[in-house]
Amino acid sequence: MATELKEQIINTSLFLFEKHGFHGVSVNQIVKASGTSKGGFYHHFQSKDELLFVIHDYFISYVLTNAEKAIVSSTYPTDKLQKIIKSFVTVFDLYKAHISVFYQESTYLKPKYEETIKQKRQTYRDIIFAVIQEGIDLGEFRPEISVSIIGMSIIGMINWSYKWYKKDGEKSIEEIADMYVDFILQSLLTEKAKQNPEFQSYFLHNRLPTGT
Known part of the structure; x- marks a missing residue:
């Protein structure tokens, strides 16, 4: 019940934040609109900032x-990156409103909260960079690429999805995720790695019906 109230x-x-902005909404408005009490609000959150x-x-x-799960559950860097990309893309469907508010209101985060978010984002970048480097070291990814440039390109490209993705759009979030996986791995993998049977299901052309 407590979890349900928190989610509510x-x-x-x-x-309210999407409609009126962070500073345009008071705790009283949130309490009233959510059908709870101030006591209920402050039981879950110390403040509007939290x-x-x-x-x-x-x-x-x-x-x-x-x-982090992808790192421990897979052996090949290609598999790790595929899982990371899929979960990254999926977040724009699961938490679309959260992400919209993030980009709209992130400047209002208090320093202590901003630092926590920064640390998590840095950890995420480090994981992606480490997977790309591992892929290069093991001969799966092309050796001439820059880990940081490619890593930031992947993050930036997928991040931009929040601008155009629509739940009722032409493609489902799963189809979009598969397209990102195909596009990124086609660019990253060496010609030898592309022939690895373990990775064939990640390429869209291998999913076409026979005779297409």
């Missing part, structure tokens, strides 16, 4: 946790 407060605040932090933290923690 978060979802209500997401709607609520904004939690909204930011939800999706960052999601992608970070899934990236």
